[in-house]
Amino acid sequence: MNFLVTGGVGFIGSHVCERLLQDGHSVWAFDDLNDFYDPRLKRRNLEEVKSSRLPFHFVQGDLTDRKALDDLLAGVRFDQIIHLAARAGVRPSLAEPALYQRVNVEGTVHLLEAARNHGVRKLILASSSSVYGVNAKVPFSESDPIFSPISPYASSKLACEALGHVYHHVYGMDIVMLRLFTVYGPRQRPDLAIHKFARLIRDGQPVPVFGDGSAARDYTYVTDTLQGILACTRLEFGFDVFNLGESQTVKLIDLIRLLEQALGRTARLDWQPNQPGDVPITYADISKARAKLGYDPLVKIEEGITRFVEWFRRAG
Numbered sequence: 001m002n003f004l005v006t007g008g009v010g011f012i013g014s015h016v017c018e019r020l021l022q023d024g025h026s027v028w029a030f031d032d033l034n035d036f037y038d039p040r041l042k043r044r045n046l047e048e049v050k051s052s053r054l055p056f057h058f059v060q061g062d063l064t065d066r067k068a069l070d071d072l073l074a075g076v077r078f079d080q081i082i083h084l085a086a087r088a089g090v091r092p093s094l095a096e097p098a099l100y101q102r103v104n105v106e107g108t109v110h111l112l113e114a115a116r117n118h119g120v121r122k123l124i125l126a127s128s129s130s131v132y133g134v135n136a137k138v139p140f141s142e143s144d145p146i147f148s149p150i151s152p153y154a155s156s157k158l159a160c161e162a163l164g165h166v167y168h169h170v171y172g173m174d175i176v177m178l179r180l181f182t183v184y185g186p187r188q189r190p191d192l193a194i195h196k197f198a199r200l201i202r203d204g205q206p207v208p209v210f211g212d213g214s215a216a217r218d219y220t221y222v223t224d225t226l227q228g229i230l231a232c233t234r235l236e237f238g239f240d241v242f243n244l245g246e247s248q249t250v251k252l253i254d255l256i257r258l259l260e261q262a263l264g265r266t267a268r269l270d271w272q273p274n275q276p277g278d279v280p281i282t283y284a285d286i287s288k289a290r291a292k293l294g295y296d297p298l299v300k301i302e303e304g305i306t307r308f309v310e311w312f313r314r315a316g
Contacts, residue, residue, distance in 0.1 A: 001025050001026070001079035001080060002025070002026050002027075002028070002076060002077060002078045002079050002080075003020050003025050003026070003027050003028070003078065003079065003080050003081070003082060003233075004027075004028045004030060004072070004073075004076075004078045004080075004081045004082070004120075005017050005020070005027060005028070005029050005030070005081075005082045005084065006030045006031070006063065006081070006082070006083045006084055006085035006111065007030075007031055007083075007084035007085030007086065008027070008028070008029025008030060008031050008049075008058070008084070008085075009029050009031045009033070009042045009043075009045045009046040009049065009058065010031065010042060010045070010084065010085070010189070011045075011183070011187045011188050011189050011222070012084055012126075012180075012183055012222060012225060012226075013029065013031070013082075013084045013085070014029075014045040014046070014048065014049055014187055015185075015186075015187070015222055015223075015226050016082055016084065016226060016229055016230075017029050017049050017056065018048075018049055018052065019226055019230060020230075020233075021049070021052055021054040021055070021056055022052075022054075023230075025055075026055040026056075026057075027054075027055065027056050027057070028056075028057045028058075028059060028072070028076060028078070029046075029049070029056070029057070029058050029059065030059045030061055030069075030072065030085065031058070031059075031060065031061075031085065032060060032061060032062045032063070032085075033060055036087065036088075036092075036191075037189055037190050037191055038190070041187075041190065045187055046058055059072055062107075063085055063103055063106075063107025063108070063110060063111060064102060064103060064106055064107050064110065065110075066110045066113070066114070069110055069111060069114040070114050070117070070118075072114075073114045073115065073117075073118035073120065074118060077118075077119070078115075078118075078120050079120075079122070080120070080122045080123070080124065080233055081111065081115055081120055081122070081123045081124070082123075082124045082229065082233070083108065083111055083123060083124065083125045083126060084126045085107070086103065086104045086107075086126065086156075086157075087099060087100045087103040087104055087153070087156075088153070088189070089153060089191065090130060090151040090153050090154070090277040090278060091151075091275060091277060091278075092153075092191075093151050093152040093153035093156070093277070094151060094152060094276060094277055097152035100152045100153055100156045101152065101155075101156055101159075104153075104156035104157065104159075104160060105156050105159045105160060105163070108125070108159075108160045108163055109163060111123075112163060112164075112167045112173075115173070116167065116171050116173065121172075121173055121174055122173070122174040122175075122236070123164070123167075123173065123174070123175050123176075124175075124176050124178065124229060124232045124233065125160060125161075125164050125175065125176070125177050125178070126178055126180055127157045127160060127161050127177045127178060127179045127180070127241070128153070128154065128157045128179060128180055129179050129180065129181040129182070129218065129243070129245065129282045129284065130149065130151060130153060130154035130157060130279070130282075131146045131149060131154055131157050131158045131161065131179060132144060132146055132179075132279075132282070133146070133148040133149050133150050133154060133279065134148065134150060134279055134280070135279075138281060138283040139218075139247060139283040139284055139285035140179075140243065140282065140283055140284055140285060141243075141285040141288075142179070142241045142242065142243060142285075142288055146158060146161075150276075150277055150279065151276075151277035153277075154277075160177075161177045161241065164177050164239065165239055168238060168239035169239070174236050174237060174238060174239075175237070175239050176232050176237045176239070176240050176241070176242065177240070177241045177242070178228065178229065178232065178241075178242055178244050179241065179242065179243045179244065179284075180220070180225060180244055180245075181217075181218040181219075181220045181243065181244065181245030181246070181282055181284045182217045182218060182219045182220060182245075182282060183220050183221075183222055183225045184219055184220070184221065184222065184304065184308060185221050185222030185223065185304065185307065185308055185311070186222065186307075186308065186311035186315075187222075187311075188222075188308070193217075193252075193255070194219070194255070194259070194305070194308060195308075195312070197255070197256060197259055197267070198259055198263060198308070198309060198312050199312075200267070201256075201259055201260060201263050201265050201266075201267045202263055202265065202312075204265075204268065205268070206268045206269070206270035207256060207267045207268060207269055207270060208270045208272050209252060209253070209256070209269050209270065209271050209272065210252075210272050210273065210274055210275045210278065211252075211273070211274040211278075213251060213252045213253030213256075214251055214252070214253070214280075215251070215252045215278065215279075215280055215281065216249040216250060216251045216252070216280070216281045216282070216283070217249065217250060217252070217255075217281075217282050218245040218246055218247065218248065218249055218250075218282045218283050218284045219246060219248075219250055219255070219301055219304065220244065220245050220246050220284075220297065221246070221297070221299035221303075221304040221307070223298075223299060224244070224246065224297035224298060224299055225244050227295060227296070227297070228242065228244040228289060228293055228295045229244075231293040231294055231295060232293065235292075235293070240292070242288060242289045242292070242293060242295075243284040243285060243286050243288070243289060244284070244286070244289060244295065245282075245283075245284025245286055245297070246284070246286075246297045246299075246300070246301070247283070247284050247285065247286045247297070248300065248301065249281060249282075249283045250301050255301075255305075256269070258301065258302065258305045259305060259309070262305050262306050262308075262309040263309055
């Protein structure tokens with residue numbers, strides 16, 4: 001099949017492209033190589049994916065450029081689209097809320113419209129655990145109310161979920177929304193906690209700890225996230241929503257201790273106040289994904305941190 005992967009040379013996207021290629025599909029990656037973090041890191045991912053010499057095509061483009069999307073979909077008949085491209089991150093979205101709405105919401109509308117106009121019926125869209133906001137009920141279930149986002153990033157993802165339902169309901173498109181829970185592993189973005197903390201600990205720099213260190217996250221190793229995404233490519237849903245997490249929470253201070261052990265160095269902790277937009281916990285109920293997707297996350301945090309640090313040392 002022909003797959004279009006938006007954000008295809010980013011952290012998760014590059015892994016998705018590689019696996020689709022290994023499974024015998026033809027893959028087009030659409031990415032704008034923006035400077036949210038060093039574009040050289042994405043170019044490194046691009047070269048790694050291209051090194052397979054399998055049927056892979058890279059298109060540099062911006063989601064907000066409707067013509068670029070129309071031109072691409074007019075030239076290739078895609079069987080499925082995996083939409084991972086977005087402006088990411090809770091804290092940066094507080095500084096540039098309009099940018100997050102433009103790229104994430106308007107960009108998703110452009111993609112859905114291009115898909116509709118060019119006969120692409122099936123789309124898999126990345127949402128986020130952030131849509132749950134400050135949820136008193138744990139673990140988070142797909143049936144929980146999600147009307148209290150606490151960051152522009154979360155609100156943009158909530159809007160994308162609503163748009164996905166609209167395009168299913170009105171146009172009969174097959175759309176699945178995946179609520180991803182703190183994905184980590186090789187190629188992780190350098191601004192994300194695990195990568196950032198590893199770099200700071202290695203370099204002997206202070207590690208910022210917001211709050212009292214008790215904030216907990218459901219860290220998900222990238223191969224487990226990949227397992228869930230690929231399962232969705234093989235099934236039809238009409239419209240559905242799934243959590244993809246490990247269903248295991250880890251406190252921030254415990255995460256730092258695991259990184260210290262793996263790196264063989266002690267962290268210099270810099271205690272700071274809680275940050276606006278941060279939630280105290282994310283915790284995925286994955287029973288629905290287990291039942292409908294056969295999703296079965298395998299990599300516990302101890303093993304995942306060890307694997308990440310091995311990659312981190314090789315990457316330099």
